[in-house]
Amino acid sequence: MAVNEILDLLMFATLCAAILIGFPVAFTLAGVSLLFALIGSAFGVFNLSILGAFPQRIFGTMTNQVLIAVPLFIAMGVLLERSKVAEQLLESMTLLFGRLRGGLGISVCIVGALMAASTGIVGATVVTMGLMALPTMLRHRYDPALAAGTISAAGTLGQIIPPSIVLILLGDVLASSYQQAQLDQGIFSPETIAVGDLFAGALIPGLCLVGLYLVYQILTAWLRPAAMPALSPDDIPAASVGRIWRYLFSALVPPIALIFAVLGSILGGIATPTEAASVGAVGALLLAGLQSDGARRGLLRLGVTSLVGLVALTVLFDLRVTRSEFSVGEGIAIGAAVLLTVLAAAAIAEAIRATIRSDVLQPVMRNTAELTAMVFAILIGAALFAVVFRGLGGDETIRALLEGLPGGVTGAMIVVMATIFVLGFFLDFIEITLVVVPLVAPALMIMGVDPIWLGIMIALNLQTSFLTPPFGFALFYLRGVAPASVRTSDIYRGVMPFIAIQIVALIGVAAFPALATWLPSVLF
Template sequence: MSIEVLTLLFFGSLLFFVFLGLPLAFVLGGVSVIFLYFTWGVGSFYMVASQIWSTMGSFTLVAIPLFVFMAMILERTGVAKDLYRAMHLWFGGLRGGLAIGTLFICAIFAAMVGISGAAVVAMGTIALPAMMERGYDRSMCLGVINTGGGWGILIPPSIMMILYALISGVSVGKMFAAGILPGILLMVLTAIYILVRSSLQPHLAPALPPEDRGTMREKLLALRSVALPILIVIMVLGSIMGGITTPTEAAAMGVLGALIAAAVYRKLEFGLLKEASIRTFKLTGMIMWILFAAHAFSAAYQSMGAQPMIEGWMASIPGGPWGVIIAMMLITFVLGMVLDPVGIMLITLPVFLPIVESLGFDPIWFGILFVINMEIGYMTPPFGFNLFYLKGIVPPGITMKDIYKSVIPFVLVEIVGLILLMIFPEIVTYLPNLFF
């Protein structure tokens, strides 16, 4: 059987079973093991076991359950509610101010928790009703929360970046440093869009009346709510950038910060720790199974000899090396509409990374572009995770169609940011080169 037919059967089987709704880890691992058996026989299983064994010895993996545990604790502390009160007072006097304040809170949450979805649930519960009560347009509110909620996988610490580093072999610390400026860029671009549109269409995001803006004393007192989140960010990112801890050790610092926050808010009790621990075990177990499946997939893909064929296909794309990168971004964008971001990462990266490196591009830079595409995937119809998180907490009058429509302009803003990072790669590489 020719390599072309074998490759089509392999990837076709993967997509077929994924679209049937079967668990990704078992589809990826099961199909890969079957193809390995018929390609190389029983002996090929030892190769998969050897790769898994070597990965399980990686100290970096310890960061995943720690960051997940930190996120599970912070979700229930009340930090988000106090942060929103502060942003409400400081930004409410601007047209679109509550929306911009919500973006800032999402960015702070992203810098604390490392996963997408936490900010969507928190802001959907707190900020959405508050903005709509004050005359904000429904689409504006939904789009802001969807966009900001996705930054959890871009602004470090990020579990998606840890997985990328494990698959690609790049430094986790460099990935974390590379994500900071792109995260700020996307936040600024989105805030500019809100300001411009609010100025042109004031009815979409009106400024709060003077009586709702608070006194200067209230504003200054509200700033206390920012202290704990900043402390946690400094404990995690500051310790990495300062060379005090590794990313894994910084995850432990983050857990300590989350426990301090829970204690300050008087939520540190056995029930909280028990629930957070159980959810952490479940999510970490899922991630580990996906990693096992990824090794089986990588072994099957390499054993079929598909790499030279894929490289040949990519070489035929017009536009040279940049044409190849653009094609990869388009493929990732389309897959993001229908597949789980972790699944996309495990299916595409073994194919893309050798080509990216052979073309002379920086894998750190490509990794940030890839993660931004995954973030866009979280917010794009029909199967973006953030869309469904939000649908689960919005008032009954808001339909899935409303949520789908709200993300369109914000996706375009994110794409502009992605293009800027492609044109000016120094935005990504500056901090990794500075700190490492």
């Protein structure tokens, strides 16, 4: 084995070891990269002038339109988490399904799916659901293991159901890897994939996964009624039952409308993910304002209506004002859009005022800044790692290893999926997405793997590793908020059936790639 090949593998092993020891990921990426650049230069297998490409990588990251969606979606998720949307959803679902055996478990799965489509942040969803739903389920004599497993699994749906931070980062990484793979094959006018493709590809597998969770809840309630009892009539006040549909409407419509506005505009080709993320962030701000004390709710509702009207006008009319000619109808539509924009701006100002007074906006902005800074610091470190790793010939080493595996493409995919699954025990999805995926994705794509299918397989795999004992991140999140009566062994035992469901879903997408590729091919 050549010196540069040994350095490639040693570089990756050193990175994993340093992260496991507890060093900050961003600084570990940069430090290990510079160390092995110097070692490679000393052995004459790395040209330090290659590092001149690093500033261009950083500039490319700064000017990447797709990555602007990351802080916007983070802000949207944190706003919804703090605006009691999840609490209202859970209460309304409990009123709807509570009289059924297993109704609380079904409610948690549905709310988890809606929160996943609203926030896209696994940690926030698991913690929020753990604080709200777990005490309620235990109080109504649910089996502790089953309750903990349901909440952990429902909370991880944010990995696969769009809009997901995982899918945004994966989309950017896979787009670069796909272009690199085509250039390596001598294709100098490469095709591209977009985040919207991954969003569309994840929709059917994500909904199928939610369906499997619900089927499991229903079967368990039927086979083990003592583990999932129905709520007694005393637990559901008669007055609440009488107003259930009105309460359901007020609790469900705002988040579902926001989900449709964000995902619908992306999948319908009306907006880019970044533009849709801005709509989502503004919509979440208005919803948070509606939940704040002392807010002028009439103005905020008018603002929400104005946003819906603006989206409708965008779909129905060409609102560009830079044209020299437009019809009377388009002129009226542009005038209406201007009026709606003014109303929406006034409502946004009121939402900002209300959320500041209720002490919601400041922590949201702080959390958003912290999470965004972490993501982009890792992005910069990963860019330096990629420059040095490729300078040492690491991409050729990885390709040779994968192509030399028995079983061809199938064998390579199994090894890559197994590796990502194991790494998911120890590394966060951001590190895996930004460090590991760029190393293996180009080689797999050169071997003929569809990039969208590969992205959905990786996302499902990461979601499974989030649940797997003993190091699954979702388990740690829930352990941190679960009462002392729920043992760690209960959490581990409770997630086992959901891990089996995840594996079934992963095998299903592997066996039927059209589950991931059909919808993008139809929409785009």
